Amino acid sequence: MDAQELLAVLDQDWVMEACAEVRRRPEAVGRRFTSAGRHVGRAPLAGAPGWRADEAARASLLAALPPEDLSARLFVLYAEGTTEEKLAVLKALPLLPVGAEVVPLLEDAIRTNDARLLTAALGPAARHLDQATWRQAVLKCVFTGVPLDGVDDLGERADAELAAMFAGFAAERAAAGRTMPADAAALLDRLATGHLHRQGEV
Structure with a gap:
């Protein structure tokens, strides 16, 4: 629209x-x-x-x-x-x-503790964020319990480095006797499976 x-x-x-x-x-x-x-x-x-x-x-x-x-x-x-x-x-x-001139607005929203602002910053305008900033914002969603279904283009942008970040966070959670949110765990599984498939193709 x-x-x-x-x-x-x-x-x-x-x-x-x-x-x-x-x-x-x-x-x-x-x-x-x-x-x-x-x-x-x-x-x-x-x-x-x-x-x-x-x-x-x-x-x-x-x-x-x-x-x-x-x-x-x-x-x-x-x-x-x-x-x-x-x-x-x-x-x-x-x-x-x-265009990219709005990145400071997105970064400010990501720094807040307001789930609505974080979700909005990871909508379609997040294409202007560099990959490192975007990964950190997605991890913050997991850390703060913000659903990942609001992250635009997640399936395309999620990569091995994001998977490693998720895996590290999952390990920390497990050590504390806690689990990952279901949507984050599912994404980690998909990323890990995709990586293994790509390795098998080499």
């Missing part, structure tokens, strides 16, 4: 008017961004799984910004925002014409 489709699903007059104002006056985005929840509510958005109305409204406002203003305003809105507003910025990133 792109930004235009999200805006169409949201279909609220306040959002349409707010986006029009942001196109005319980009400096209005801060005020509109902050007040979005009061105007559109926070209910799950039918027709856009995984989005709430306030998140979709904020993503639409970001998509309305002129490209030359976008990156700078993203950083300000994220830095000054509440957790809900930071989450909206992160979820909007895959819908926006941005």
